[in-house]
Amino acid sequence: MIPDERSKNKYVGCMLGAAIGDAIGKQNEGVTREYILRKGCLKDFGIAVDGTPGDKLRPGDYTDDTEQMLVLAGSLIDNNGFDVIDFSQRIAKWGKDALNDPIRKSFVGPTSAIAIERLNSGVSWKESGGDFPSCGSAMRAAPVGLFYDDLDDVESNAALSSMPTHSNKISIAGSVAVAIAVRCALDEKDCEDIISETCARTSKYDAGIAEKIKLSFEHRNNEPDEVFSELGTSYLVFDTVPCAFYCFTRHFENPERAIIEAVNAGGDTDSIACITGALGGALHGNTFPVRWLEGLENKGLIEETAGKMYEKRRHSISSKNINERFL
Numbered sequence: 390m391i392p393d394e395r396s397k398n399k400y401v402g403c404m405l406g407a408a409i410g411d412a413i414g415k416q417n418e419g420v421t422r423e424y425i426l427r428k429g430c431l432k433d434f435g436i437a438v439d440g441t442p443g444d445k446l447r448p449g450d451y452t453d454d455t456e457q458m459l460v461l462a463g464s465l466i467d468n469n470g471f472d473v474i475d476f477s478q479r480i481a482k483w484g485k486d487a488l489n490d491p492i493r494k495s496f497v498g499p500t501s502a503i504a505i506e507r508l509n510s511g512v513s514w515k516e517s518g519g520d521f522p523s524c525g526s527a528m529r530a531a532p533v534g535l536f537y538d539d540l541d542d543v544e545s546n547a548a549l550s551s552m553p554t555h556s557n558k559i560s561i562a563g564s565v566a567v568a569i570a571v572r573c574a575l576d577e578k579d580c581e582d583i584i585s586e587t588c589a590r591t592s593k594y595d596a597g598i599a600e601k602i603k604l605s606f607e608h609r610n611n612e613p614d615e616v617f618s619e620l621g622t623s624y625l626v627f628d629t630v631p632c633a634f635y636c637f638t639r640h641f642e643n644p645e646r647a648i649i650e651a652v653n654a655g656g657d658t659d660s661i662a663c664i665t666g667a668l669g670g671a672l673h674g675n676t677f678p679v680r681w682l683e684g685l686e687n688k689g690l691i692e693e694t695a696g697k698m699y700e701k702r703r704h705s706i707s708s709k710n711i712n713e714r715f716l
């Protein structure tokens with residue numbers, strides 16, 4: 390049994406890690422690994438490369454990855470569980486606001502943008518999701534792993550949480566992979582067990598991405614240049630998610646180094662690093678350096694949200710215990 394304070398710190402670490410990875414990674418979003426190596430690898434917050442989606446954001450500001458993660462967390466907290474209708478309404482409102490904001494509109498992904506338009510014109514969540522395998526539902530999925538402590542609940546709700554925006558089976562699989570690995574990391578399974586549980590459940594939705602996650606683990610001791618080029622670093626979910634698992638397992642004992650690896654991968658660096666940070670934070674808790682914590686946008690809000698997630702999870706466990714006692 391993990392003591393309460395340590396357990397709560399892991400919830401906070403997961404959400405802060407995601408936001409930190411996103412906020413550092415946005416600086417390299419959409420640029421190549423070669424460009425990054427030429428200009429020098431990132432270790433800290435800063436301004437994004439001109440012409441990239443986050444180039445109008447301040448150092449330490451995060452992007453749509455963290456914003457959507459917070460929307461999902463808020464829906465779980467307020468509904469005491471995942472409610473697909475409520476989440477669809479919230480994501481539609483979030484998307485409308487983001488697309489009307491000159492600074493934030495460019496970082497809403499193409500699949501999300503189409504789904505948001507459909508949801509806002511009255512299309513049901515069952516029909517609104519885009520059938521394109523991008524990573525928009527995987528990058529926000531960590532709160533499902535935080536909220537549910539039963540792996541069957543994590544899997545089914547992570548899959549459902551993808552549907553309103555991303556109905557492609559590979560996107561659904563990516564969402565399941567992230568949420569399951571977050572839960573396994575919270576529960577302090579070892580590296581091999583996290584990968585095998587994640588791949589077993591992910592393969593029910595798409596065998597290809599599960600195989601690639603396994604490969605990213607098997608190649609964790611190979612050089613980043615070789616592995617990033619082998620896996621691909623695009624915003625397609627079968628690139629983004631395995632790359633994050635490579636960074637996470639390569640630096641399994643050091644979440645700070647895992648995030649630094651991810652933000653310099655090239656391609657969809659904000660999402661790769663967001664997922665990497667969520668996994669490392671769920672395993673180790675908030676052990677991130679002060680220079681990152683002090684500069685992060687809405688640090689207090691993220692900590693508060695993670696604390697509420699923790700309390701709600703505790704509440705659901707105690708009510709289950711109370712019910713069992715009175716049955």
Ligand SMILES: [Mg+2]
Binds near residue numbers: 660
């Ligand atoms: Mg982003």
